[in-house]
Amino acid sequence: MQLIQLLLVLATVIGVADSNTIRVQDDAGRTNTVKLVCINTPKETKQQYVSAAAKKLKQLLPSGSPVVIRSVDRDPTGRILGEVYIDNRSVNLRLVEEGNAVVDRDSLDYCQESKTQFLIAEANAKNKRLGLWQQFNPIKTKSRN
Template sequence: MNKAAIITVFLMLLAGVPAVAQTSSPNMTVVSVGDGDTLRVRNQQGQPVTIRLACVDAPKLKQNPWGQQSRTRLGQLLPVGQSVQVRSIESDKYKRLVAEVFVNNRSVNLTMVQEGQAVVYRQYLKGYTNTKEQFLQAEANAKQQKLGFWN
């Protein structure tokens, strides 16, 4: 294992999230939503963890009105107190956990793309070999249907 991989595993363990990318961690609870692709949760130990939604990019809050609409929608999908499962991918340079978030076995990341509230972040599709095409197709459909900021 190289140094970067060891550091990533260590950071994930500190966050209380399993280091194996294919493993979900149950019983994390939403604390807040920052914008359309960032949220805070509490892990099973009660520690706060900042999560950056993997594979997607949402408009910034300053990009009116799309940034606020994206944040609002993520807040509707992930209200405070919502229990979520997290499939960790890696930690980013800001020490956030980059992950796919699930509610009732449904990917919130994918939902945001399907609804035109986020786009696929193509250079970060790693970790998505099984669902890459699903994300790209969801974006194409949202664009074609002029959903969210595509309108």
């Protein structure tokens, strides 16, 4: 059996940096940047979808919101890689469900326990042509951006 280290961080949202990155202050008063894992959001080449994804993230996580972060790793720049929860619900998964993000297959192993949920949410959003699925060829996933 593989040992899985689960690190939960209690934090308060300071702000949204972009469509998949937030700034938080943890309960010890430290400020951290959190990159949402298991999802990929549009980049600057698809401006209307970038704006929609960032707007949705700001709506879901307004400044002052208490969140729980399931921290899975850190990237080379020191950002926390994690899944963000508000009211016991994954914000990462909700972005996929509503068509504001696609599943990032390169980082999906970080969400092993909810992997199927992510894939089903993406398929449903695609079938309903929600958000970025309104276009023919949505974003191409990149390795852990």
